[in-house]
Amino acid sequence: MAVDSNVSPGFVSRHVGPREADVAKMLTALGLSSLEELVEQTVPADIRLDRALAIEPAASEQAALEELRALASRNRLVKSHLGMGYHDTFTPPVLQRNVLENPGWYTQYTPYQAEISQGRLEALLNFQTMVCDLTALPVANASLLDEATAAAEAMHVMYDAASDPAARTLLVSDRCHPQTLSVVRTRAEALELPVVVADPARFDFQDPATRPFGVVLQYPDTDGALHDPREVIARAHAAGALVALGADLLALTLLAAPGELGADLAYGSAQRFGVPLGFGGPHAAFFAARAELVRKLPGRIIGVSRDAHGKPALRMALQTREQHIRREKATSNICTAQALLAIVAGGYAVWHGPDGLRAIASRAHGLTSALAAGVRGVGLGVASEHFFDTLRVTGDAARLARAYERALERGHLLRRYEDGSLGVALDETTTTADVDALLEVFADGRPRGAAAELVARAGYSLPTGLVRTSAFLGHPVFHAHRSETEMLRYLRLLESRDLSLVHAMIPLGSCTMKLNASAEMMPVTWPEFGRLHPFAPPELAAGYRALFADLERWLAEITGFSAVSLQPNAGSQGEYAGLLTIRAYHDARGETQRRVCLIPASAHGTNPASAVMAGLEVKVVRTDARGNVDLEDLERLAREHAPRLAALMITYPSTHGVFEESIRRITAIVHEHGGQVYLDGANMNAQVGLCRPGDYGADVCHLNLHKTFAIPHGGGGPGMGPIAVAPHLAPYLPRHPIAASDGAPGSGAIAAAPWGSASVLVISWAYIRMMGPDGLRRASAVAILAANYLAHELREEFAVVYAGARGRVAHECILDVRPFKATSGVEVEDVAKRLMDYGFHAPTMSFPIPGTLMIEPTESEPLHELERFVEAMRCIREEIRAVEAGVWPRGDNPLENAPHTAQAVCATEWPHPYSREVAAFPTRATRERKFWPAVGRVDNAAGDRKLVCTCPPIEDYAAR
Amino acid sequence: MPELVISAIGRDRPGLVEEVSRCVLDAGLNVADSRMVNLRGRFALLLLGEGSAEHLAEARRALSALGVERDLQVAFGSEGGDAAPPAAGLAFRVETYSLDQPGIVHRTSQLLHRLGANIEELETRLESAPFSGDAVFRMRLRVTVPAGVGPQRLRSELAGLGTELSCDIDVEPA
Structure with a gap:
C-alpha cells in the first residue's frame, strides 16, 4: 500500500503538517523520489509490513463525532453512590473551559525546562500546598497516578525507610478500598514481601513472625466508617513500623489531619476536587510525608528556587530521586503522572477556598447524617455511628436487594456488598431530592421522613475527638481569585508563562509531541463519558465497552499481537504490567528462577526502574560503536544467565533513533535462551503501519497513547500505557477485583481503575478512527521524513550521532553538541536555553547520550516550522562560532546568558558585549512572534539545597 | 618483586x-x-x-x-615492595547523586574516615542529566569498612549526611 497515493482531503491532511508540495520538497532535498523509497531505506526489509493495517478506513471529523455520540448514548448516566475513592463533583465551569478544554494548558510537556513552564509549575505548587495544608504534612509531590498505586508507593517508601531489616511484613487494613488491596498485593508479591490484610485494631504488632515495616490505613474506611487511628499509629510506631494513611481530601476539611494523628505518610485521590469521574480517570493522586522522608518520595516535586537575576523561580526539585537519573535505584518508576488533573484539583481549591470547601464538605456530611437518620427511621441499620459522607446500610437481605434494584431504576447506583448490605456515598452533587429518592427506596413502602426535615434535625456524626480544629489554605492564593473575572485572568496569566504546542513545535525526542486535535478532545468532557463511576456495572457502560473493544482490536492489529490490556495508566505502568505478565508466564511453567532482565545501557530510565519493581534483576547490555545493541554482549549475557533469563527489554527503533537491522537476531537470541522479549513502544510513531512488534519477535509491548496516539501531555500527565501481548501471555494480563473480571486467571490489578484513565481513551479512538490505515501509515512516513530532513539541513552545523545502515534516521535524530564544550565552553544546556530566546522548547537533552540533543519533529509540524527551527539552530551555531573566535567572551555571550527575559532586556543597565536585539530578537521570525521566558536561567542547585515545596509568602511573588 | x-x-x-x-x-x-x-x-x-x-x-x-x-x-613513587596489607573489613560501593555543590567529596571522605573506613578508589563525574540538562554530580567510591561498623550504620550515617548535603546516596556491598 503506497504511502504516496492521494489521501482524500479530510482529517489526515489536518493532522499531517507538511502539504504534498512540502513533502516533495523535503524528499528532493534528501535525494529521494517518494515516501515509499524513504521507508525502504529506513525500515529493514525483513520486518516491513507489506499490507495495509486491517482497520476501518478513515472517517471524517463529523462522522467520527457522530459515532462517538452514538457510543456515548449507550452509556447510562446515573447518580453514583459507590464511593470507594470516587465521588461525583462539579467541575467549576471556569476551570473546565479554560484549563481542561484549553490546548494552552494541555499541550505542554513535563516542566523540565523551568524557564518556560512557570505557569503550570505555580499551579502545581498550589496543588502541593493544598495537599500539605489538608494533610498537615510538610512535603507533598505534584501527583501520582491513582490512589491504589499511591498506596503501593507508600509501601515502597516505608520499606526503604525501615530501620529493622527483619521486619518484612506489610500490614494493610481490611477496610482499605478493594482496588487498593489488589494493587498493593500485586506490588508486594513481585517483591516477595508478605502482606497481612487484617483489622489493625486487633493486630499483634509484637509477633516476631509478622513484624511489619509499614501499616496502611483508610480514613474514613471503605465502608465510610470513621475510627480514630491514633492508637493503632502509636502501637505501630512502638513496634518500629511506619504508617501511611489513605485519606479523603474533602473529609480532611472537617477532620483531624493525618499529620496531626501521627501518620508518617498520607495518600489518596484528588478526583473529587473538580475532576470528572471519567469512568476511572484520569485523576491526580496526592502523596504527602514527614520531612525526613522527602528524599524517598516518588514522583515530581515542585520546588522554589531563584533565577539568574535573583528572582523567585519554580522548578522540579530533587530530581536525583527519579528514574531518569537513578534508573534501577530510583524511588519509583513513575515518569508521566497526572499533572493536568492536579492543576484542576488545585484550581478547585483556589476557586472555593477553605470556607467554600468546608461548606461543600459540611453539606455532604449533613445530607449523609439526614439519610442515616431516615434509614434508621424505617427499620434498617447503619453499620457505623460515625461517618463523613458514606453509609453502610444493613438489614434484611431481600429487602435490601429490592432497594438496590429500585434505586437503579430511579437512576441511583448503590454499592452492593456480598452479605447483602448496601453502601451509599453522597457528594457535592447530591441534592435533597436525591436523598428523598433514596429514602423512598429504603422505606420499601413504609412511612418515612422527608429529607428536608431530616437535614434540619440531623446533627453531625463526626467523632468529637476527630473534628478538625486547625486552619488550612491560609495562603492568599486560596482567597484572591473568587470572582470568575479574577480566576479567568489568573488562569490566563499562568497560561501565558508556559510554552506549549499553541506557540511552537516541541521537538522532544522520544516524546512525540504531535497534534492533539479538537475533534479528539471534545468528547472527553461529554457527560456520558465524564460522569460514569469506574465500578459501574457493565450494563451501564455499554458505550465504553464497545469503544474499548474497538480500541483493543485496533491496537492489537497495529502491534501484531492478539490481546490488549487498557488498564496501565502510564507508560511506566505498562512496562511494569508487561514485565509482570512475563514473570507470571515463567512461574506458571514452573520456572520461578527466571528473574534476570537484560536492558540496554541506552534504555529509558523507566525500564530498569520498572524491572526492579517487578522483582527482576537488571543486567545491562552494552551498545556498540554504532549505537546498536551489542550482539556479542547480548549473546554472552543471555548464555551466562540462560537458566535464569526472564526477559530482554528493548526499544525499537532504538532510543538512538535507528531501526537496528539485527532486530530479528536479537529477539531470536533471547528466545533461544528461554527469555521473553519486552518491546518498549515509546518510538511507535516510526512503526505504525510500517512494521509490527509481534511480527519481528517481541512477546509483549506497551504503547504510549500520550505520544503516538494523540492524548495530550497535559504538562506531565495524563498518560496511558496499554500493553499488547502475544497469545501465550494473554492469560497473565492484569485483572481487577471489581470490574472487568470474566473469572479468568490473571495477574492482580496494577491500577486503581479497570481501564485506567478510561475517558482519555476516547482521544486515541478518535485519532485512529479519523486517520484510518492509510493516514496512520502516512503519518509514520512523514514523521520519519521530517526527522531526516532536519538532520540533513543541519548536517553542516551539527554532526548526527547515529544513523541506520543506509544513513537514514528513524523519526528522531541525535545532534552532537559535545565538541563545543572544548572549543567555546558552550554546553548542551546553553543551547537549550538559547532556543527559548528563539521561541522554541529545546529538543530532548542528554538522553540517551549526555551532551546531545535528540530531535523529534513529528508529522504534525508544517514545513515552515521545521525551517524556522533550522534557521534558529544555524544562528545558534554562528553564535557558538563567535565565541570560538573570541568575538564574545566565554562567560558572557548570548548562549551562556540565555534565556533573556523582557525585564533583563529592558533594564537600564546592559553590560553585555552583544546587543539587546541579538539577545531577544535574533531572527525576523522572533520579531513577528515573540514568546518571553518568564524567568532567567533557574539556579537548580540552590533549589535543592533548601527545599521549599509550598507557596512562598506573598511578598516573594511581588519581588518578581 | x-x-x-x-x-x-x-x-x-x-x-x-x-x-x-x-x-x-x-x-x-x-x-x-x-x-x-x-x-x-x-x-x-x-x-x-x-x-x-x-x-x-x-x-x-x-x-x-x-x-x-x-x-x-x-x-x-616508592619502589619499595612493602605495601600496607589490605584493610580488614567489608567492601562496599558508595554512589552519590546531587546537583553540583561544594563539599560533597570532602564531607563524605571525612565521615568515612571517622568511621574508620578506608577509601580504595574514588571517581567523580559532572554530567548533563537526561531531559533536564542539569549538571548532576556523581561520585563513586569503593570503601572498606571495619568489621565493627555494620552496613546498617554505614547506610544510616551516610543517609544523614545525604539529607544535610541534599544528596542521594546508595550503598551496596561490593
Whole structure:
C-alpha cells in the first residue's frame, strides 16, 4: 500500500503538517523520489509490513463525532453512590473551559525546562500546598497516578525507610478500598514481601513472625466508617513500623489531619476536587510525608528556587530521586503522572477556598447524617455511628436487594456488598431530592421522613475527638481569585508563562509531541463519558465497552499481537504490567528462577526502574560503536544467565533513533535462551503501519497513547500505557477485583481503575478512527521524513550521532553538541536555553547520550516550522562560532546568558558585549512572534539545597 | 618483586597512551594496575609497574625523557615492595547523586574516615542529566569498612549526611 497515493482531503491532511508540495520538497532535498523509497531505506526489509493495517478506513471529523455520540448514548448516566475513592463533583465551569478544554494548558510537556513552564509549575505548587495544608504534612509531590498505586508507593517508601531489616511484613487494613488491596498485593508479591490484610485494631504488632515495616490505613474506611487511628499509629510506631494513611481530601476539611494523628505518610485521590469521574480517570493522586522522608518520595516535586537575576523561580526539585537519573535505584518508576488533573484539583481549591470547601464538605456530611437518620427511621441499620459522607446500610437481605434494584431504576447506583448490605456515598452533587429518592427506596413502602426535615434535625456524626480544629489554605492564593473575572485572568496569566504546542513545535525526542486535535478532545468532557463511576456495572457502560473493544482490536492489529490490556495508566505502568505478565508466564511453567532482565545501557530510565519493581534483576547490555545493541554482549549475557533469563527489554527503533537491522537476531537470541522479549513502544510513531512488534519477535509491548496516539501531555500527565501481548501471555494480563473480571486467571490489578484513565481513551479512538490505515501509515512516513530532513539541513552545523545502515534516521535524530564544550565552553544546556530566546522548547537533552540533543519533529509540524527551527539552530551555531573566535567572551555571550527575559532586556543597565536585539530578537521570525521566558536561567542547585515545596509568602511573588 | 608507581600529567593528545605504554613495555616493566583519565583536555595517568631493579631504572629513564620530549610532568613513587596489607573489613560501593555543590567529596571522605573506613578508589563525574540538562554530580567510591561498623550504620550515617548535603546516596556491598 503506497504511502504516496492521494489521501482524500479530510482529517489526515489536518493532522499531517507538511502539504504534498512540502513533502516533495523535503524528499528532493534528501535525494529521494517518494515516501515509499524513504521507508525502504529506513525500515529493514525483513520486518516491513507489506499490507495495509486491517482497520476501518478513515472517517471524517463529523462522522467520527457522530459515532462517538452514538457510543456515548449507550452509556447510562446515573447518580453514583459507590464511593470507594470516587465521588461525583462539579467541575467549576471556569476551570473546565479554560484549563481542561484549553490546548494552552494541555499541550505542554513535563516542566523540565523551568524557564518556560512557570505557569503550570505555580499551579502545581498550589496543588502541593493544598495537599500539605489538608494533610498537615510538610512535603507533598505534584501527583501520582491513582490512589491504589499511591498506596503501593507508600509501601515502597516505608520499606526503604525501615530501620529493622527483619521486619518484612506489610500490614494493610481490611477496610482499605478493594482496588487498593489488589494493587498493593500485586506490588508486594513481585517483591516477595508478605502482606497481612487484617483489622489493625486487633493486630499483634509484637509477633516476631509478622513484624511489619509499614501499616496502611483508610480514613474514613471503605465502608465510610470513621475510627480514630491514633492508637493503632502509636502501637505501630512502638513496634518500629511506619504508617501511611489513605485519606479523603474533602473529609480532611472537617477532620483531624493525618499529620496531626501521627501518620508518617498520607495518600489518596484528588478526583473529587473538580475532576470528572471519567469512568476511572484520569485523576491526580496526592502523596504527602514527614520531612525526613522527602528524599524517598516518588514522583515530581515542585520546588522554589531563584533565577539568574535573583528572582523567585519554580522548578522540579530533587530530581536525583527519579528514574531518569537513578534508573534501577530510583524511588519509583513513575515518569508521566497526572499533572493536568492536579492543576484542576488545585484550581478547585483556589476557586472555593477553605470556607467554600468546608461548606461543600459540611453539606455532604449533613445530607449523609439526614439519610442515616431516615434509614434508621424505617427499620434498617447503619453499620457505623460515625461517618463523613458514606453509609453502610444493613438489614434484611431481600429487602435490601429490592432497594438496590429500585434505586437503579430511579437512576441511583448503590454499592452492593456480598452479605447483602448496601453502601451509599453522597457528594457535592447530591441534592435533597436525591436523598428523598433514596429514602423512598429504603422505606420499601413504609412511612418515612422527608429529607428536608431530616437535614434540619440531623446533627453531625463526626467523632468529637476527630473534628478538625486547625486552619488550612491560609495562603492568599486560596482567597484572591473568587470572582470568575479574577480566576479567568489568573488562569490566563499562568497560561501565558508556559510554552506549549499553541506557540511552537516541541521537538522532544522520544516524546512525540504531535497534534492533539479538537475533534479528539471534545468528547472527553461529554457527560456520558465524564460522569460514569469506574465500578459501574457493565450494563451501564455499554458505550465504553464497545469503544474499548474497538480500541483493543485496533491496537492489537497495529502491534501484531492478539490481546490488549487498557488498564496501565502510564507508560511506566505498562512496562511494569508487561514485565509482570512475563514473570507470571515463567512461574506458571514452573520456572520461578527466571528473574534476570537484560536492558540496554541506552534504555529509558523507566525500564530498569520498572524491572526492579517487578522483582527482576537488571543486567545491562552494552551498545556498540554504532549505537546498536551489542550482539556479542547480548549473546554472552543471555548464555551466562540462560537458566535464569526472564526477559530482554528493548526499544525499537532504538532510543538512538535507528531501526537496528539485527532486530530479528536479537529477539531470536533471547528466545533461544528461554527469555521473553519486552518491546518498549515509546518510538511507535516510526512503526505504525510500517512494521509490527509481534511480527519481528517481541512477546509483549506497551504503547504510549500520550505520544503516538494523540492524548495530550497535559504538562506531565495524563498518560496511558496499554500493553499488547502475544497469545501465550494473554492469560497473565492484569485483572481487577471489581470490574472487568470474566473469572479468568490473571495477574492482580496494577491500577486503581479497570481501564485506567478510561475517558482519555476516547482521544486515541478518535485519532485512529479519523486517520484510518492509510493516514496512520502516512503519518509514520512523514514523521520519519521530517526527522531526516532536519538532520540533513543541519548536517553542516551539527554532526548526527547515529544513523541506520543506509544513513537514514528513524523519526528522531541525535545532534552532537559535545565538541563545543572544548572549543567555546558552550554546553548542551546553553543551547537549550538559547532556543527559548528563539521561541522554541529545546529538543530532548542528554538522553540517551549526555551532551546531545535528540530531535523529534513529528508529522504534525508544517514545513515552515521545521525551517524556522533550522534557521534558529544555524544562528545558534554562528553564535557558538563567535565565541570560538573570541568575538564574545566565554562567560558572557548570548548562549551562556540565555534565556533573556523582557525585564533583563529592558533594564537600564546592559553590560553585555552583544546587543539587546541579538539577545531577544535574533531572527525576523522572533520579531513577528515573540514568546518571553518568564524567568532567567533557574539556579537548580540552590533549589535543592533548601527545599521549599509550598507557596512562598506573598511578598516573594511581588519581588518578581 | 620491586614496584614503581608512575604518574604522568600533560595536555591530552592522540597517541599519548600508546607512547607511555610503549616506554613501559620496552623497559620490561609489567603493568600491575593503572588508571587513566582525560580531565577536560588534560591527560592524567597513574600506573603501578613491577619488574627487576634494572627494569625499574630503565623505566624511570625512558619515561623522564618522554616527559621532556612530550611536555609531560612525570613523577615516580616508592619502589619499595612493602605495601600496607589490605584493610580488614567489608567492601562496599558508595554512589552519590546531587546537583553540583561544594563539599560533597570532602564531607563524605571525612565521615568515612571517622568511621574508620578506608577509601580504595574514588571517581567523580559532572554530567548533563537526561531531559533536564542539569549538571548532576556523581561520585563513586569503593570503601572498606571495619568489621565493627555494620552496613546498617554505614547506610544510616551516610543517609544523614545525604539529607544535610541534599544528596542521594546508595550503598551496596561490593
